[in-house]
Amino acid sequence: MSPLLDIAVEHKLGSFTLDASFTSDGRLTALFGRSGSGKTSLVNVIGGLIRPQVGHVIVDGQVLVDTRRGIFVPKHRRRIGYVFQEARLFPHLTVRQNLLFGRWFTPKAETDGKDLPAVLDLLGIGHLLDRRPTGLSGGEKQRVAIGRALLARPRLLLMDEPLASLDEARKAEILPYIERLRDEMAIPIVYVSHSAAEVARLATTLAIVDQGAIKACGPTAEVMSRLDMARLPGAPEASSLLEAKVIGFDAEYGLTRLETRAGTLQVARAGLALGSTLRVRILASDVMVSLSPLDGISALNVLAGTVAEIGERSEAGAVDLRIDCNGEMIVARLTAKSVAALALKSGSPVYAVIKSVSIDAP
Amino acid sequence: MSDWLSPEEWTAVRLSLIVATTAMLASLPFGVGVAFLLARGKFWGKSLLDALVHLPLIMPPVVTGYLLLIGFGRRGPIGQFLYEWFGIVLSFRWTGAALAAAVMGFPLMVRAIRLSIEAVDRKLEDAAGTLGANPFWVFAVVTLPLCLPGIVVGMILCFAKAMGEFGATITFVSNIPGETQTLPSAIYTFTQVPGGDAGAMRLTLISIAISVAALFLSELLARFVGRRIAIE
Incomplete structure (x- = not known):
């Protein structure tokens, strides 16, 4: 069974060289990288807006580009939707x-x-049908653009930073629609972004793009917790993604209890439905490490685990650790001094003290 | 109205309108095609084509008329071909007047349309492509509607130029009342005869009225079209 997406291209654009290859089977593959890393050029290659000099693009078994065999399917025959x-x-x-x-x-x-x-129902745009684009808000325009791409019945949907030109409120308005798209429509999505929060919330597969090349590609949680990835310029800060289930509420203090494989977490977030599943993201800098269980500490969430990997020391003197908490990887960022003081090494039993948990999905 | 104008004057007005309208409509497809080539095309001889199109704008109209006479006259290479194959005669006919007017108005039309094609956002065309439209359909349903205001302006400019065209017309098809005597030629004729002042003035007023009406119409159309496709 060939992968859904199989891309390997080389293309020179002035002084910039795109030399990227990756495969993906994800429902939503995120291309993550800072601006100028070549993400947009890469989706333009998939969409047929750029004709690569060398390489192949295969989507769902169909060869769209193969320079060796002289195949180039023009964009209007690709049936690949593009949300700009x-x-x-x-x-x-x-x-x-x-x-x-x-x-x-x-x-x-x-x-x-x-x-x-x-x-119309999926995107909530039924009331806009007779309007002209000029009168729509940014968020409405973007939802119409998504609908327009969907209705052309694409075999793949490309989304190039569809939220980048919107303010926070509009982003929050559209994100749920993209999630529904991912979960309810049988159309795989390639999503370009430079926002770690968006990627953490949406992506099932994550590819890190830097200087025209794919530096890593794999399941989102795995790539995001990779210590070597966090050291790339423009990469998201190393963080842990956990699948969580809402198991209870603490009405008195307004807390929600979440069950994860690593242990139970309590978060100050209301309005979550009991039994629903969601993703939580914990930034490495929000995790402290202790050798013994702590008493008299304000942090609510402490998970037990063992050190799985110690990263290299960065220029700023920080060291990232991967802590295996019952199979889930929690990434912690410590100073090199603390790592030495605690004599941490691979296999050391530790407690991860989590200062804050961000919930990227509702 | 018919009391006010003599039948000959009335004929000149009608002929002028027919000639100018024919010139405008007949050159429209070519105007759009050439404008598209100049705006988007990358080919050898593009600046040559550009110069050729603009030549009637810079040459003395009499020269253009004389070249038309050489080329499209009964014995001219193109004129002969047109007559033998299609039975079309241009010299000393109103169709010739329309050709002269079209040639003179063509650069103005092409210029306006070309500018509006260049102003069309190529990104919208890319978007149409990803939605399955092939290049022909992209042109027909995205590019063309978006440059409609420019096309309207180009048509009106061409029409106005055609209404006022004198030098090339009189050189190519002469000044035959009822066949090739357009408004300007008629006014010229009036000024050449004693006591023709009144007639010249009447036709001048009509000429002004038609020009102003054309201008208003173009404003109206441009505003209507512009409102429909207001770019964000």
Whole structure:
């Protein structure tokens, strides 16, 4: 079984060289990197907006580009949806006409007429149909753009920083829709971002892009907790991603209890449904390490584990540790002095004291 | 109205309108095509084509008219070909006047359309491509509608130029009342005869009225079209 995405390309753009290869089977593959790292060029290659000089692009078994065999499928025959950073809605068409634009060109299917209501419902844009793009808010435009790409029945959806031009409130408005897209539609997504929070919340597979090359690619939690990745310029701070389930509430103090494989966590967050699953992210700098269980400490969450890996000392004198807590990796950032003072080495039993837990998914 | 204008004057007005409208409509597809080539094309001889299109703008109109006479006259290479294969005669006919007017108005039309094509956001065309539209459809349903204001302006400019065209017309198709005598030629004729002042003034007023009407119409159209495609 070939992977869903199989990409290996080389392309020179002026002084910049894109030399990237990765494969992915993820429902949502995030390409993460700072601006100028080549993320957008890479999705443009997948979408057919850039013709790579050397390499191949294979999506779901179909060869879209293979320079050795002289194959290059033009963008309009790829059936790859593309949601751009700016919505790029057609200003001379209404929202309805924008949404149905791709419909004129895609082969007819039995689901005709059924998926417009489904997409309108999924994205909450039914009330905008007769408006023109000019009058829409940034968030509305972006949702229409997503709907427009979906209705062209793509086999793959590319999203190039779809939230980057929006303010925090609008981002919060759209993120749930992208999650529903990931979970409810059978369309794999490639998502470009330079926001660790977005990636932690959305991605099932994470690829780190730096200077035109893929530095790492794998399950999100694994890549995010890799100590060598955290040292790349522009990489997300090393952090731990845990799958958690809401198991109870502490009404008096407004706390929610979450069960994870590593242990129980209490977070100050209301409004979560009992029994729902979510992802929590713990930044390495929010974790302290203790050799013995602590008394008289304000932190609520302490997880027991053993040191699995000690990273290299950074220029700033910090050292990242991976702590194996019942199979989940918790990353902690300590000073080199503390590591020496506690005589930490691989296998040392420790307690990870967690100062703060961020919940990236509702 | 018909009392106010003599039948000959009335004929000149009607002929002028027909000639200018024909010139505008007939050159429109070519204008769009050439403008697109100049705005987007990368080919050898592009600056040559550009210069050729703009030549009537800089040459004396009489020279353009004379070149048309040489090329499209009954014995001219193109004129002969058109007559033998299609039975089309241009010299000393109103169709010739339309050709002269079209040639003179063409650079103005191409310029306006070219500018508006260059202003179209290529990113929108890319977006249309990823939605499955092939290059032809991208042009037809995205590029063309988005440069409609420029096309309207180009058409009006071409029409106005055609209404006022004198030098090339009189050189190529002469000044035959009822066949090639357009408004400017008629005014010129009036000024050449004693007591023609009144007639010249009447036609001048009509000429002004038509120009102003065309200008208003273009404003109106441009605003209507512009509102529909207001770019964010």
